[in-house]
Amino acid sequence: MxxxxxxxxxxxxxxxxxxxxxxxxxxxxxxxxxxxxxxxxxxxxxxxxxxxxxxxxxxxxxxxxxxxxxxxxxxxxxxxxxxxxxxxxxxxxxxxxxxxxxxxxxxxxxxxxxxxxxxxxxxxxxxxxxxxxxxxxxxxxxxxxxxxxRTLPGLEPDGKLVWTYREAMVPEKMPKSILVIGTGAIGVEFASFYRAMGVDVTIVEVVDRILPVEDEEISALAHKAFTKQGMKIKTGAKVTKLDRHTDSVTATIESGGKSEQITVDRVISAIGIxxxxxxxxxxxxxxxxxxxxxxxxxxxxxxxxxxxxxxxxxxxxxxxxxxxxxxxxxxxxxxGVEGTHPMDIRNIPGCTYSMPQVASVGLTEAKAKAAGYEVRVGRFPFIGNGKAIALGEPEGLVKTVFDAKTGELLGAHMIGAEVTELIQGYTIAKTMETTEAELLHTIFPHPTLSEMMHESVLAAYGRAIHY
The missing domain is CATH 3.50.50.60 (FAD/NAD(P)-binding domain)
Known part of the structure; x- marks a missing residue:
């Protein structure tokens, strides 16, 4: 050197x-x-x-x-x-x-x-x-x-039967069944991949809902969608033991004071980092x-x-x-660049590339209320959007949360096709400190999925046209 x-x-x-x-x-x-x-x-x-x-x-x-x-x-x-x-x-x-x-x-x-x-x-x-x-x-x-x-005592990955994201990305053969521990973005994305490839998928989450950092309404819709796809979802549950066999794992799951065992080919540990x-x-x-x-x-x-x-x-x-x-x-x-601003985590979008996709930025409705805001909430379902119906993707929701007093956009939450691409529109709006006034008067192209973003804003103020 x-x-x-x-x-x-x-x-x-x-x-x-x-x-x-x-x-x-x-x-x-x-x-x-x-x-x-x-x-x-x-x-x-x-x-x-x-x-x-x-x-x-x-x-x-x-x-x-x-x-x-x-x-x-x-x-x-x-x-x-x-x-x-x-x-x-x-x-x-x-x-x-x-x-x-x-x-x-x-x-x-x-x-x-x-x-x-x-x-x-x-x-x-x-x-x-x-x-x-x-x-x-x-x-x-x-x-x-x-x-x-991150690992927990007794649930440590071994690279063969119990995987981290690394092993889950390079399987030598496709397992017939998988248990995913954790329902953050990593866990849910792997659950979606393996389920779409025909694998029997069970996911376990220690808190009372999947995708716990997302808005509760979005989490509920995701739960419904994943269940419809055939995933078995256990919330408010904890994996307490993994018994490893030659080519399978028996997991002990405790929930509500009850204990059950399920045997799967592989386990994916996605409990954080x-x-x-x-x-x-x-x-x-x-x-x-x-x-x-x-x-x-x-x-x-x-x-x-x-x-x-x-x-x-x-x-x-x-x-x-x-x-x-x-x-x-x-x-x-x-x-010493002039005008350098510190990070505002409220303006960081989060994306989960499951099927359906999930995306969000800013405060959830519950967190906005807990922070003392009086809120106005707008919702617009995919079923009301022409492009979504034409794509064959009529299931989903766009939800916006505003400060009722100032019109500030506090948060936006989406589930459905391509929402990981759509969320950036709201991220720009938050970074520019846009209020409902600018969003209401923005012209969105037709026919696009982005029109639902406009309709959700309109809905927050009682002005939705198409639903």
Whole structure:
């Protein structure tokens, strides 16, 4: 390595780290990023992107199974081969990881392979895979080490019978039955994929509803949709024991004081994630760690001057786009860019790519009321939208929550076809601090699913036209 001193050194090249390094380079900083495994991090290699490739396969399988509804006859039986499904998913991930490498090179960011450890003020040790160690210096250091799957005693994944997201993405064969523990985005997405591929799916959630961070109305609609697809859903339930056999697992599930056992081929553990804070040399700094996540201020600064942290290692919400945005605002604050704003988590959209899709931004109706707001709520169902009916996707809902006094858009919540693409409209509206007045007078194109967004706003003020 010719260069050993940098203006900015980023530890971790995930969607937070590589974006931070590129933005620093754009601002004239001499930037480097240290990565021990994959450029693009978990998101590009084992998370957001390859799972969407799998879900696309599931979506196509779903439409083939319902081809008659669209006037198309599929001759013969429809079958699939798991190997090319997985291969395509891995190829998509590989293509994007290579793209990140190209972007870093284009922006003249130094990429260093190895594992980084803080040695003290402005000093970092990097251990290469061959065991050789070197020291680097940097005025500013950003920790972007991400997170890993959380585990519970007795329910630990083993890679064969009990899977994390990694094993669930690359099955050697398709199981006949699966138990998914946890109904956040990760759990629900895998449940959707495997169910669409014909697997018998049971999902267990410890709280009283699935997708617990979403609006209660949306959660209820998702529950109904998944049940209709054949999933077995157990809420207010807890997996207390896993008995592992040669090629199956018997799970003990407790709910309401009762206990039952079910036997499945495989178990997917999706009970959350925990920050990668270990072996970073944080003991050599004033960086605080609480509940396995690094503590930062609104500009991602830790208690150690010159050391920052972004992304999943800082805690919820664990989203790639949140990490990227934090990387940009952190670097711009370091560079003294005028008008740099801190993160407002109320403006971070969340997306779940299940079937049906779920998307949201801002406060739920319940949280808005709990925060003391007097609210106006608008709802518009997919069945009232021409494009949704034409697509054969008439089930879903768009829900908007406004401050009754000021007209501020407090939150938006959706379930149905392509809502993960639609939610950005409301995200822009929230970022611009739009009120109902601007949204009411916005012209939406016809025929589109986006018209439901307008109708939901109209409904909040008693003006819905089409329902």
């Amino acid at each position: 010719a260069d050993t001193d940098f203006d900015l050194l980023v530890i971790g090249a995930g969607p937070g780290g590589y974006v931070a390094a590129i933005r620093a380079a754009q601002l004239g900083m001499k930037a480097a990023v240290v990565e021990r495994e994959h450029l693009g991090g978990i998101c590009l290699n084992w998370g957001c992107i390859p799972t969407k490739a799998l879900l696309r396969t599931a979506e196509i399988a779903h439409y083939i199974q319902h081809a008659k509804d669209y006037g198309i006859t599929v001759n013969g039986s429809v079958s699939y081969d798991v190997a090319p499904i997985v291969k395509r998913s891995r190829q998509v991930a590989g293509q994007l990881s290579a793209g990140v490498k190209g972007l870093l090179k284009k922006n003249k960011v130094t990429v260093i392979d190895g594992t980084a450890k803080l040695l003290g003020k402005g000093k970092v040790e990097v251990a290469a895979k061959d065991g050789n160690k070197s020291q680097l210096g940097a005025k500013h250091i950003i920790i972007a080490t991400g997170a890993r799957a 925990t920050g990668n804070t270990e072996n970073l040399g944080l003991e050599n700094t004033k960086v605080k760690v609480e509940r396995n996540h690094i503590v930062t201020d609104q500009y991602m600064r830790t208690d150690e001057p010159g050391v920052y942290a972004i992304g999943d290692v800082c805690g919820a919400p664990w989203l790639a786009h949140k990490a990227s945005h934090e990387g940009v605002l952190c670097v711009e604050k370091i560079a």
